[in-house]
Amino acid sequence: MLYIVPVPIGNLKDITLRALETLQNADLVLCEDTRKTGFLLHHFEISKKMIAFHKHNELRLEEEMIEKLEEGKTLCLVSDAGTPSINDPGASLIATCHKKGIPVSALPGPSAVTTALSLSGKEYNKFQFLGFFPKKEKEKKALIEEMLSYEGISIFFESPRRICGTLSLFPEGKEVLVAKELTKLHEKMLFLTKEQINSFKEILEKGEICVLVEGHKKASSLSLEDAILIKTLSPYLSSKDLATVCAKLTGKKKQYFYKNLNE
Secondary structure, three states: OEEEOOEOOOOHHHOOHHHHHHHHHOOEEEEOOHHHHHHHHHHOOOOOOEEEOOOOOHHHHHHHHHHHHHOOOOEEEOOOOEOOOOOOOOHHHHHHHHHHOOOEEEOOOOOHHHHHHHHHOOOOOOEEEEEEOOOOHHHHHHHHHHHHHOOOEEEEEEOOOOHHHHHOOOOOOOOEEEEEOOOOOOOEEEEEOHHHHHHHHHHHOOOOEEEEEEOOOOOOOOOHHHHHHHHHHHHHOOHHHHHHHHHHHHOOOHHHHHOOOOO
């Protein structure tokens, strides 16, 4: 059995009881950096054999790990922080397990993406995660244009060495959210425009960074009167009932109201 085990993104107290139990019962722990995972295991008094399993060697080691799993060994896949295989090594191993019928179980747990999104205060039904931002300026500019036209929230990781340069590429006055050192002692949420970069440069160029960008909002097809009606009744009715009541009051189709309730 292969277990995908999320670990804290910062605060070690965020580890789950199930994650600790799974790690304790494992025959082998696959980790990006044995030093970082070793520190985590030592903190919780867990002694396990570890093997470095990262982007530079995962394909070379995959066959060996599959053999161990087929022998009945229990392996845990962890990343340095957060949930494995999300912008981290492991996806190929997991896919091979599925193809060969080897059981895989994923534990729920910490993620910088969802943590930052929940802190943003933005109300959107969809978001896209873009991983680490590209290094080339041309690719950055193209991706920024894509984010600004996207009808939702775009989330990406950026290096503290490059964050100021990346933020400077956004249009003047465009506010982005920089989530820094999430769950850690020096956690900060900064709503910034490019004009404010220099004032926060010292803070920005340290620690782990997650950036959220609010994209284009789709224009509502509701009339002003219908929008007011929805806003007035929404605190008292479910979405389904709200659409039904509004349709009866106005003589318009229920679907017209239902599809516009979240705009």
